[in-house]
Amino acid sequence: MADLRSEFVKVYSVLKEDLLRDPAFEFTDNDRQWVEKMLDYNVPGGKLNRGLSVLDSYKLLIEGRELTDEEVFLASSLGWCIEWLQAYFLVLDDIMDGSHTRRGQPCWFRLPKVGLIATNDGVLLRNHIPRILKQHFRGKPYYVDLLDLFNEVEFQTASGQMIDLITTLEGEKDLLKYTVSLHRRIVQYKTAYYSFYLPVACALLMAGENLDNHTDVKDILVEMGTYFQVQDDYLDCFGDPETIGKIGTDIEDFKCSWLVVKALELCNEDQKKLLNENYGKPDPSNVAKVKALYNELNLQDVFAEYESKSHGRLTAAIGAHPRQSVQAVLKSFLGKIYKRQK
Amino acid sequence: MADLRSEFVKVYSVLKEDLLRDPAFEFTDNDRQWVEKMLDYNVPGGKLNRGLSVLDSYKLLIEGRELTDEEVFLASSLGWCIEWLQAYFLVLDDIMDGSHTRRGQPCWFRLPKVGLIATNDGVLLRNHIPRILKQHFRGKPYYVDLLDLFNEVEFQTASGQMIDLITTLEGEKDLLKYTVSLHRRIVQYKTAYYSFYLPVACALLMAGENLDNHTDVKDILVEMGTYFQVQDDYLDCFGDPETIGKIGTDIEDFKCSWLVVKALELCNEDQKKLLNENYGKPDPSNVAKVKALYNELNLQDVFAEYESKSHGRLTAAIGAHPRQSVQAVLKSFLGKIYKRQK
Numbered sequence A, B: 001m002a003d004l005r006s007e008f009v010k011v012y013s014v015l016k017e018d019l020l021r022d023p024a025f026e027f028t029d030n031d032r033q034w035v036e037k038m039l040d041y042n043v044p045g046g047k048l049n050r051g052l053s054v055l056d057s058y059k060l061l062i063e064g065r066e067l068t069d070e071e072v073f074l075a076s077s078l079g080w081c082i083e084w085l086q087a088y089f090l091v092l093d094d095i096m097d098g099s100h101t102r103r104g105q106p107c108w109f110r111l112p113k114v115g116l117i118a119t120n121d122g123v124l125l126r127n128h129i130p131r132i133l134k135q136h137f138r139g140k141p142y143y144v145d146l147l148d149l150f151n152e153v154e155f156q157t158a159s160g161q162m163i164d165l166i167t168t169l170e171g172e173k174d175l176l177k178y179t180v181s182l183h184r185r186i187v188q189y190k191t192a193y194y195s196f197y198l199p200v201a202c203a204l205l206m207a208g209e210n211l212d213n214h215t216d217v218k219d220i221l222v223e224m225g226t227y228f229q230v231q232d233d234y235l236d237c238f239g240d241p242e243t244i245g246k247i248g249t250d251i252e253d254f255k256c257s258w259l260v261v262k263a264l265e266l267c268n269e270d271q272k273k274l275l276n277e278n279y280g281k282p283d284p285s286n287v288a289k290v291k292a293l294y295n296e297l298n299l300q301d302v303f304a305e306y307e308s309k310s311h312g313r314l315t316a317a318i319g320a321h322p323r324q325s326v327q328a329v330l331k332s333f334l335g336k337i338y339k340r341q342k
């Protein structure tokens, strides 16, 4: 697999060079420099998990035979389309959140020469996806399904982002809005579809499958994505900052985290009052009171139970799938995240 | 045609209702209210010229027989997709330009409850287009061509926006950058493709045509779109504010207008110095000096000559087209804009 990773990484430059010579637009050298710098800054610097999993999944789906060079290139290109999609979301999300850093460097829009031009750069990143798809997949029988898939998943992600924004930014801070159902919808739409379902769906299409026959796979992956985000929320408070590489600030930031949602579900009136008074404040003493309440409510145990139940449900659902190769794809995903510490 | 307009307008509510019940996302009433308000605020309030011209063009292409109800609905839906595309561009453009008003009301992002959530609303507007296309055109033989068309035109528009942004916002004001070639590229990519080519291309696809056989039509419409924007630049300075409904500010705003580009081309060193000292400043005395120079350089005559030459070239190109029905579409477009005063 180490080799697949380096194959995957190589494809980025090929796609970039094509985009910089796209005949649908008349580039000057100056334009090309702008786009190239923007791409290098925003696209390849992540962990590449989503992109790589197209390649990994496709290999498992065709049951282990060697991939041809063309298959590696095509699966990698689809993987990069997901990385482009992610870059687009992140560039715009950082603007909307007023964030300062991303992946260890200033957010793109924070660069003095960029500013709000970053909004249009986000749009360009998004536009690159159909350019890549058209160039390399136009003749494939699954071309139109690829376009539909990326369109639907982008729509779902933007809808998830919308509910996140309108509940957390709109008006005053109000914990009443934070329900299990809202949390589930935000996570499912904003994260799970594009991070978990999309890579596997791309691999399925490349393998000649009809996605209408795989709604069970979609359901499993969306549940896995939800579980992944619940872990993320949990680790933000209870993880080891050394291991996860950052100090969580979900409490200070008034985030609709799984922990606060569970706390609200389990607490009595006094505890709810305490939460209302201390959640979403920057002072360490407020944060400490929230954390003490989380401990009082045994949220670590509540999480352990959620994790174990979710794992059981997912394992059963995967085991019920009629195809070994699809089971292998799903097991590989689950194996990568179950009981992760970072 | 008055009747076609009211048919067109009715289709908006049908499309909106469908979007608010899109099964790909789980809406709450609150989400639905947000999206509905956002759509009503941003989509239908323009002149609807682009959207209506899909319907007009299609009627001319099928040479005047009565349209069926289905044809009216489908052509109107494509027209509305262009209005949605325009709304998406305008919402984001107003954010990037820091504008205050649009179509006689505050820009969407200026509403206190909206702010930068408008960025994601722009993304949602964009995402609605493939949702509309999928719902109503998925089974049509030209479905994939429609997706490709909207993708390519959006890419061209975003690229045009990019060159506009990186030349006019990046760094200090420098008239040296303002060349005829830059002006032509900005106008062609940022405006002409989506405003002139896209409506006719939609109608051609609906009429069963292959767009690859119509590159001549594309070239003519792109030239017409360029001519239209040159008129816009001209009227900004020389038009009657009463008639055009606003007072032009291109000179104050340091716009890469056709007028300043022509002035730079025609002026001597002293005049260039005067331009450099006075262009892009808010003071009326600076503006007056620029206008005096425009008069000195006879830009009104230069424009009249451009207009007449452009009209001659377009008429000849249209006349050379082998199909009467296509000629009728192009003539109708040209008739609407030639020598317009607003």
Ligand SMILES: [Mg+2]
Residues within 6 Å of the ligand: A093, A094, A097, A099
């Ligand atoms: Mg963020």
Ligand SMILES: [Mg+2]
Residues within 6 Å of the ligand: A093, A096, A097
């Ligand atoms: Mg955010």
Ligand SMILES: [Mg+2]
Residues within 6 Å of the ligand: A232, A233, A236
């Ligand atoms: Mg987190």
Ligand SMILES: [Mg+2]
Residues within 6 Å of the ligand: B093, B094, B097, B099
């Ligand atoms: Mg503007």
Ligand SMILES: [Mg+2]
Residues within 6 Å of the ligand: B093, B096, B097
């Ligand atoms: Mg602008």
Ligand SMILES: [Mg+2]
Residues within 6 Å of the ligand: B232, B233, B236
């Ligand atoms: Mg203008």
